[in-house]
Amino acid sequence: MSNFIVKKVAVLGAGVMGAQIAAHCVNARVPVVLFDLPAKEGNKNGIVLRAIENLKKLSPAPLGDRDQAALIGVANYEDNLEELKDCDLIIEAIAERMDWKHDLYKKVAPYIAPNAIFASNTSGLSITALSDGFEAELKARFCGVHFFNPPRYMHLVELIPTAATRPEILDQLEGFLASTLGKGVVRAIDTPNFIANRVGIFGMLATIREAAKFGLSVDVVDDLTGARLGRAKSGTFRTADVVGLDTMGHVIKTMQDNLKDDPFFPVYETPELLGKLVAAGALGQKAGAGFYKKVGKDIQRFDAAKGDYVPGGGKADDLVGRILKEKDPAKRMKALHDSTNPQAQFLWAIFRDAFHYIAVHLESIADNARDVDFALRWGFGWNQGPFESWQAAGWQQVATWVKEDIDAGRALSDTPLPGWVFDDRTGVHTAEGSWSPAKKAYIPRSSLAVYGRQPFRAPVLGEGGSDATNGGTTVFEDDSVRAWHQGDDVLVLSLKTKMRVIGPGVIAGLSRALDEAEQNYKGLVLWNADAAQGGAFSAGADLQAMLPVFMSGGIKAIGPEVAKLQNVLMRMKYANVPVVAAVAGLALGGGCELALHATKRVAALESYMGLVEVGVGLVPAGGGLKEAALRAAADAKGNDLLQFLKNGFTNAATAQVSKSALEAKKMGYLAASDTIVFNPYELLHVAKVEARALFDAGYRAPAKALVPVTGRYGMATIGAQLVNMRDGGFISAHDYKLGMMIAEIVSGGDIEPGSLVSEQWLLDLERKAFMELLGNPKTQERIMGMMQTGKPVRN
Structure with a gap:
């Protein structure tokens, strides 16, 4: 077996599709250079530079992290064709004119490396006709590769060979498209507009x-x-x-x-x-x-x-x-x-x-x-x-x-x-x-090696057999969770609640899964059956499940339920086997906290993470703010802690949600060492590999340690900014109250700056603030509004 590794991609044409294909290569950490005609005035790469600048403005965003636009190389057909010699894959994406494409091919063909794949992103022109005039050796490395707009979000790529295209070229390209760029590849026959x-x-x-x-x-x-x-x-x-x-x-x-x-x-x-x-x-x-x-x-x-x-x-x-x-x-x-x-x-x-x-x-x-x-x-x-x-x-x-x-x-x-x-x-x-x-x-499914990374491939009605909801061997199952394995040494816990919300059943199921994993497995992976179909990792706490508790015991009855969530997440963090969160889709509020307490996170590119509790007039109470304080202290390394704390405070106080897993890393919800997966069908495979590798490397639970906090200095500094925002009419009085509570928690409370506190101290602050807010009429308005309309209430 020989590896096919795309070390560099060239995209010819900085139009809508070409620029966005280049952007998605950058998302996937693949070096890419974007070509277009030389500009008639000013910088000769002006056309490409304007296209890259425009990528930052598009919505939905082509880039998982807009700052990475600078990683796209710029080139023109007059000065930079030599760069093509370093490229393993060249994708042409200019306007749908056969004559224009042929003119460009004549210009670039002498610079295409002997083993490079050459492909056209045409949406419907004949691939065979496009290859007319090629020498036989290049014709054997040419095919169609049709991305759908917008390339970051649309799963489909059509792969179209000619009669002359070498089969191994198609297999190599399919592997790159499926795993590195995260696409669903369909091979089409070379007919107008393909499939x-x-x-x-x-x-x-x-x-x-x-x-x-x-x-x-x-x-x-x-x-x-x-x-x-x-x-x-x-x-x-x-x-x-x-x-x-x-x-x-x-x-x-x-x-x-x-x-x-x-x-x-x-x-x-x-x-x-x-x-x-x-x-x-x-x-x-x-x-x-x-x-x-x-x-x-x-x-x-x-x-x-x-x-x-x-x-x-x-x-x-x-x-x-x-x-x-x-x-x-x-x-x-x-x-x-x-x-x-x-x-x-x-x-x-x-x-x-x-x-x-x-x-x-x-x-x-x-x-x-x-x-x-x-x-x-x-x-x-x-x-x-x-x-x-x-x-x-x-x-x-x-x-x-x-x-x-x-x-x-x-x-x-x-x-x-x-x-x-x-x-x-x-x-x-x-x-x-x-x-x-x-x-x-x-005709059976493709047997290419890349599909061995997809434990549950996209299902087709009528195929039968097991799928992501019932595959493997069930260890235990109820209405909230299913714990199961694939005949190996890693236990998987899948949430079954609507939007994978966290209520008493999920908390109990997680606790039982931890027991089972510590006793019989190398690790535990949190993964949901609809991860590849756009399902949520977890949309947070189950507010509906709180109602019966509230009705029977009042606000005081909620406290023990919050403590149960805190306790199970802390137990997960300090489990004797690694726990890997396989995140895809929404990971909001308690769902974000669930991921934060895992040993490691493996996240699909389209992961949207955030502590959003202020939207219902509450503050995070499952340890999300505690984790923000811990991570700030770890990053500060003795420097001004408050400067490192502001990011976590702002994220929670403004309910910011990452627009991708790449952005979640910048926000601190994913660690630098966490893994980002581009094909959601590979998420379970990678998460299990990570869990097993941690165990085999001699995994030990992290040692518990005290945390330095900013205390009343941090509270006062953040509070001054909140006062200005409130008095300037940018936030409401209730927003101000929520902000001050968050500031108090991440700062460790009204104590001396530099004090060392335990994680439990911070958890207690979270729970106290949460309980106080539950009794606040303004918070109750927000909760009822969200439950009735699904939209946040501003009050």
């Missing part, structure tokens, strides 16, 4: 046609085709606005120019409304107007009949809403098919059109049905791929309905469904693999 855009844009065009047929406005369509269908909440038309109507128009044109023999070719016509909006410069979100336009605080929709924007907010009919809430997919699809309601008929029509299209085109665009489903899930934000939806709804029954519509002329094409659809099958996904019409077989 996701081919099927996704057809779906959008079909939706626009069917909407016009049934007389539905854009806002109603978006309500019907968004979250209610388990798809991106932006629906259809708002998604087009986000993508850019000009970009969508370009993808449609690629289909028009290259798919003239396609049986669905009439559908590829640019919708009249889309054409008018583009001609008027209404290109979507980036232009401030598209299918929607924001006017003040209101969102207006474009009304084709009036040729102008009108108030939006249209919703699905109640009847259709009830149908879509039906949990049985077969019953839900039958209700849509049988209903006479126009909105239900519309939904059946777009399902039928999608099923018809993917069945006809599967053989030509993908190796198997699984790749189509992953492409739509990862590239368009669908919870379920189209083949999965068909299979879940009853394969043969749905196929019969689609055939009836084709025969009756109601479908968008008269092309019949392929014969394999009606073979004696219940679907395309089975335990053997997923159906490939070309190979007339079920």
Whole structure:
């Protein structure tokens, strides 16, 4: 086996995609140099420098840490082509013009290293045609690598070979994309727009046609085709606005120019409304107007009949809403098919059109049905791929309905469904693999070594077998937690509560898991089954669970419950085996404190950590402020402690949440030695490796020690700043009270500066402040407001 390590990447083209691909390489600690044309005036790298500066302003942020923008190398095609010789991977990402790309390739080809991989980030041009004119040796190292926008957040990358691309090149690149950059890789056939855009844009065009047929406005369509269908909440038309109507128009044109023999070719016509909006410069979100336009605080929709924007907010009919809430997919699809309601008929029509299209085109665009489903899930934000939806709804029954519509002329094409659809099958996904019409077989998952790092790979409906919720061997389980193992020497604890909130059941489960791990395992890993699907690590304390305790015993009854949380977290910190927190998604309040008390943290890039208790009028009481004081003391190393304390105080007092794991390191919620993982499917594997390595290195629990604190000096200094903010109208009186309480805790209380205190002293301060605030009417207003609306109350 030989390692393929990408030591340096070059990105050609500093446009929207090129700059963001470079940014994501920096996120992953991969050295990268960004090229573009030399500027005509001023600094010759001015185009690239402006692109890098713009990265800092974009939202959502392409960079996990905006300060790292400076790590992107700058270059131009006139002066810096020699730099390409040091690059292991070169990604071209200029405008979608075949002639422009060919001109650039001629310029850079002599500088590409003999073993470097050369790839184009085209969204739909022929990879084979792009390689025309290459020498055979370079052609063998060329392929398509299609990132989706925005590259940091979209999981999908399509990998597209030509007939000349060496297989080992694809395997090496897939390993880099999957593990280092954290992507879900789908291999596509070299056809126009590949898989996701081919099927996704057809779906959008079909939706626009069917909407016009049934007389539905854009806002109603978006309500019907968004979250209610388990798809991106932006629906259809708002998604087009986000993508850019000009970009969508370009993808449609690629289909028009290259798919003239396609049986669905009439559908590829640019919708009249889309054409008018583009001609008027209404290109979507980036232009401030598209299918929607924001006017003040209101969102207006474009009304084709009036040729102008009108108030939006249209919703699905109640009847259709009830149908879509039906949990049985077969019953839900039958209700849509049988209903006479126009909105239900519309939904059946777009399902039928999608099923018809993917069945006809599967053989030509993908190796198997699984790749189509992953492409739509990862590239368009669908919870379920189209083949999965068909299979879940009853394969043969749905196929019969689609055939009836084709025969009756109601479908968008008269092309019949392929014969394999009606073979004696219940679907395309089975335990053997997923159906490939070309190979007339079920194709198993890729066996590349990189996937050995994913204990539970992305599931596909119909595959069967164990998944992240029930895999491995259960040691104990209840409604709150599941403790289990994979037949090895590391115990895993998974939270099962909604948003993984921490209540009595989780506290008891953690205590029991610590007992079990100390007795029988090398370590304990805290990891949740939905970590790779955007689930929370823990959204904090379970406020709802406190209500019965409060109702039966009043505020005083809460104190012992807070003490239980503090005690179990301290026990976790000083356990005799290492405890590793595998953090992904939200780690807020008590969830952040849970991670802070672990021996080590392994965090997915998309980890959002923070002590946010002030939002409900409380202060952290699970040791979060105590840990801030400890970390400040460790960092100060005898210097002015207050300067190191301000960061932890500010984070908690302003409820700041990290926008990435990289930012969480800067904020102090992750230590410099903590590990950041880019593919969330690898999180469990890495966490277990870390736990086992700590144990095998002779792990001993940290020694308990007293902590130096700033005392009344710190309280007074921070307090003076809070007074100025309160008197200046920047914070409310209650915010001031909360800030002073936080200042008191992180400073160690009203004691002499430099005093040494125990962790328990700081915990007692936390608990005392928490209990006092529970009885405060202003805090009670914030708690009730959050529980009723999910939004913080400012009072």
